[in-house]
Amino acid sequence: MFARSAARKLAARQFSTSAARNINVTVLGAGGGIGQPLSLLLKLDPHVTKLNLYDIRGAPGVAADVSHIDTASEVEGFEADKLEEALEGAEVIVVPAGVPRKPGMSRDDLFSTNASVIRDLATAAAKVAPKAHLCIITNPVNSMVPIASRVYDRAGVYDPKRIFGVSTLDVVRASRFLAGIVGGDPADTPVTVIGGHSGETIVPLFSQTPAAKRITGEAYKKLVHRVQFGGDEVVQAKAGAGSATLSMAYAGAKFTNALLRGIAGEKGVITPSYVRSPLYENEGIEFFASNVELGPNGAEKIYPLGQLTAEEEEYLKACKDGLKKNIQKGFAFLD
C-alpha cells in the first residue's frame, strides 16, 4: 500500500517541502508520455493545492486516476474544448504538449508541428492567466520559448522573468553520468549546464564541479557528448515509441518544485533554465540557459557563467551559433 507516510517520504526525497504555500498548477499535455508521470509527481508535491490537467485527449481519465492518490491537492481533468477553464487561476503552467521524436529525427524536425501547438497554448495562457509562470518542455525548446515570449509580447502581457524553457533533464543527466564515472550519489556532483536544449547547444560546465576535474582528454569529450546527445540514446532505445518520458517527468517535476519553492519565498533556489537573458543579447541571442535564482517573480536573478576552460569556450562558441539560428526560426514563425 502506498500510504500517506510513504508518499510523504518519497516527496521529501524528491521535493524540498519548506515554506509551503497554496499554488494552483496546470499541466497542458497531461495525457501524454511525459504528462502522465509528471502529473503523478506533481500530485506528490506538497506545494500544489490544485492540479488542473488538460490535453486534447485523455486528460479526464488521467485526472480521475491521479486524484485517488492520498495527498492534499485537488485534481481536475479538462476535455479538449476546455483549455481556458483549465488555465483559470493557474500560477504555474507546465507544458509537455506536442509530438516527440522518432529515430532519425532532430528536435528541430518537430518544429512545424509543435510551433503551432505552443503558439495556441501560449495565446490562451496569455489571455486567461497572464501572470502565471510558464514552463515549456515541448521541443524544440530553443525555438518554442521565443515563440511563447513573442505571443505574450503581442498580447501586451510579456514578463520575461515568467517564461522558462525546461532544460533540467540536461542537468539531471550530467550529474547522473558524472556520478557513474566518479562514483557516489549524483546529488553530491551537481553540474551547471548552460546554453540551450539540443545537441551542441547543450554545454555542461564540468570544470565547475570539483569531482569532474580529473576527467580529461577523450573521457571528458565522451562525457560531454553523452550529455549533449543523451536524448538520442533514449530515442534509439525506444525504437519508434517516442523519446524520454519518465526521466523528463522527473526533471519537469524537479524544476517545477524549485519554481514553487521560489514562489513560496524560499531564498537561494538556483537552477539552470533557458530564459530571456542579457548574457549574449548583444550577439543576437536573446534566450540562454544559465543558473537562475527563482523567486516570487520568477527568474529574479540570472547568473553569469563564471570561469570557463578553453575547451568549454569552444563548446560555447558552437552552442551560440546553433542557438542563434533556433531563436531566429522561432521568431520567424510568427512574422
Ligand SMILES: NC(=O)C1=CN([C@@H]2O[C@H](COP(=O)(O)OP(=O)(O)OC[C@H]3O[C@@H](n4cnc5c(N)ncnc54)[C@H](O)[C@@H]3O)[C@@H](O)[C@H]2O)C=CC1
Ligand atoms: N525539454 C525536454 O528536456 C524534453 C522535451 N520533450 C518533448 O516533450 C514533448 C512531449 O513528449 P511526450 O510526452 O513524449 O509526447 P506524447 O506524444 O506522448 O504526448 C504529448 C501529448 O500532447 C498532447 N497534445 C498535442 N497537442 C496538444 C494541444 N494543442 N494541447 C494540449 N495537448 C496537446 C497529445 O494529445 C499528447 O497527449 C515533445 O515535444 C518532446 O520532444 C521530451 C523529453 C525531454
Ligand SMILES: O=C([O-])CC(=O)C(=O)O
Ligand atoms: O531527445 C528528445 O527528443 C527528447 C529530449 O529533449 C531529451 O530527451 O532530452
